[in-house]
Amino acid sequence: MYINCRVCGGNVQEFVDLGRQTMANGFLRPEDVEREYFFRLAVGMCELCTMVQLLEEVPQHLRYHDAYRYHASGSESHRKHFAQNARRFMESELTGPDPFIVEIGCNDGVMLSTIAQAGVRHLGVEPAGNVAELAKAKGVQVLSEFFDLATATEIRAEHGRADVIFGANTICHIADIESLLLGVDVLLGPDGVFVFEEPYLGTIVGRTAFDQIYDEHIFYFTVRSVQAMADRFGLELVDVERIPLHGGEIRYTLARPSKRTPTPAVGDLLAAERTRGLAEPETFERFGHDVERVRGDLVTLLREIRAEGRRVVGYGAPGKCTTVTNYCEIGPDLVPFICDSTPSKQGHLVSGSHIPVRPPEAFAHDYPDFALLFAWNHAEEIMTKEKAFRDAGGKWILYVPDVHII
Ligand code: JHZ
Ligand code: ZN
Known part of the structure; x- marks a missing residue:
């Protein structure tokens, strides 16, 4: 199709x-x-x-609403990363008189709260009302709307043009990318930058991280595809930077044409993508086989553990765990519950697979033999926090880049 x-x-x-x-x-x-x-x-x-x-999409009002479960401040590494991002903007782009920064999908204010504390003019655009309220409680100015051409026009009329437009794990969520980019064009100042950080297709394919594929991720960017998109909408890709979040993302910087000299990193990553065949059908064919192999290995392992009468509990209920559990048909019979620190996920079921989500105390209360780490991108933080589990003889199961026990 x-x-x-x-x-x-x-x-x-x-x-x-x-x-x-x-x-x-x-x-x-x-x-x-x-x-x-x-x-x-x-x-x-x-x-x-x-x-x-x-190929198919879920309407955006069903994805972002007043009960949106993901809290961007939910991990120490993310809090640090976004506070640093804010400081970086304030030192580089937001140094002129009365600068202005707009964030597309500011979630609970993980980045903008640092900007707000510094008294810098800003606006978060966040359609999910519940997380927008959390941002407001941190002193962040929020407009509860979807970002598109109409919203951008409204913001410009009220606040003027922006020096920075930023998005983290939100730009790839917006299906009407044309309206988004026309909005950026209306709102961005002549010397401004549009910066966004999103999961990288190179990581997804390279590490068989197929769990990054889900309804919210409409687009899976590469430097090549982002450059083509920027060109098409009258912008220029001037910098790319690899960042470790979510297992490996890229931070793209776009500016108006000929305003900034593209950094060597753009050409370097483009060349690396060519070498890796990141736009070749064979690469995706291989990826498809790798995904099936991981599914087979994971289900076999979980069944073996169950047959031996040993217990597995899931750790972390990221959005990613929905893809994995449903694609692999892993239900409560194989993983009786998943523990997660997000209060609004606890007491709920993972959609489709219906595995219950419980607070982390449920894990510590009665250690299982194995913990299946769905939040693999937070492995270091979680394993450090849960050191006592290993000390008590527990083992972690990971499925990225392949199924292994540590
Ligand atoms: P985490 C998010 O995806 C959401 P998710 C979003 N849709 C997106 O686009 C991508 O990012 C890129 C829990 N946890 O960060 C908290 C613990 O329980 O991998 C979270 O529920 N204990 C916007 O959902 C989950 O794990 C801990 O110690 O894949 C991690 O979710 C830690 C550190 C986390 O994002
Ligand atoms: Zn196309």
Whole structure:
């Protein structure tokens, strides 16, 4: 099957199908299972501009609403990273008279709270009302809207143009990328930058991190596809930087044409992507096989553990665990519960697979033999925090880049 590319209108050819899935952040109460929303989770690549994207999408008002479960401040590493991001902007881009920064999808204010504390003019645009309230409680100015051309026009009329437009794990969520980029064009000052940090297709393919594929991630960026997208909408990709968050992301910096000299990192990463064949059909074919292999290995291991009468508990209920549990058909029979520190996920079920989410105390209270680490991107932080589990003889199961026990 194919669809038309959301960026350029070209043909998008499907390369992987992760089956019937629900919403990654659709954690639900047991009484609501009847009302679950399902769609086909399949990904393809545009033959013209190479943008990798979902074939089917979940309407955005069903994904972002007043009960959005993900809190961006939920880990120490993220709090540190975004505070540092804010300081970096204040030292580089926000140094003129009365600077202004806009964040697309500011979540609970993990980045903008540092900007707000410094008294710098800012605006978070956040459609999910509950996390927007958390940001406001930290002194952040928030507009509860989806970011698009109309919202950007409204912001410009009220606040003027922005020196920085920023997004972290939000730009790849916006299906109407044309309206988003036209909005950036309206709102961005002549010397401003549009900076965004998003999961990297190179990491997803290279580490078989197929759990990054879910309803919220409409696009799976590469330097090449972002550059083509920027060119198409009258912007220029001037810098790229690899960052460790979410297992490996890229921070893209776009500016108006000829305003900044592109850094050597852009050419270097483009060349690396060419060498890796990151836009070649064979690469995706291999990825499809790797995904199936990981599924087989993981399910076999979990069944063996169950047959031996030993216990497994899931650790961390990121959005990613929805893809893995549903694609591998892992239910409460194999993983009776998952513990997670996010209060709004606790007492809920993972959508589709219906594995209950419990607080971390449920883990420490009665250690299992194995902990299946769904939040693998936070391995260091979690394993340090849960050192006593290892000391008591417990073992961690990871499935990225392949299934292994440590
Ligand atoms: P984490 C998020 O995905 C959401 P997720 C979003 N959709 C997106 O686009 C991607 O990021 C890129 C828990 N935890 O950060 C907290 C513990 O329980 O991998 C979280 O529920 N104990 C915007 O959901 C989860 O793990 C801990 O000590 O994949 C991690 O979620 C720590 C550190 C975390 O994001
Ligand atoms: Zn395209």
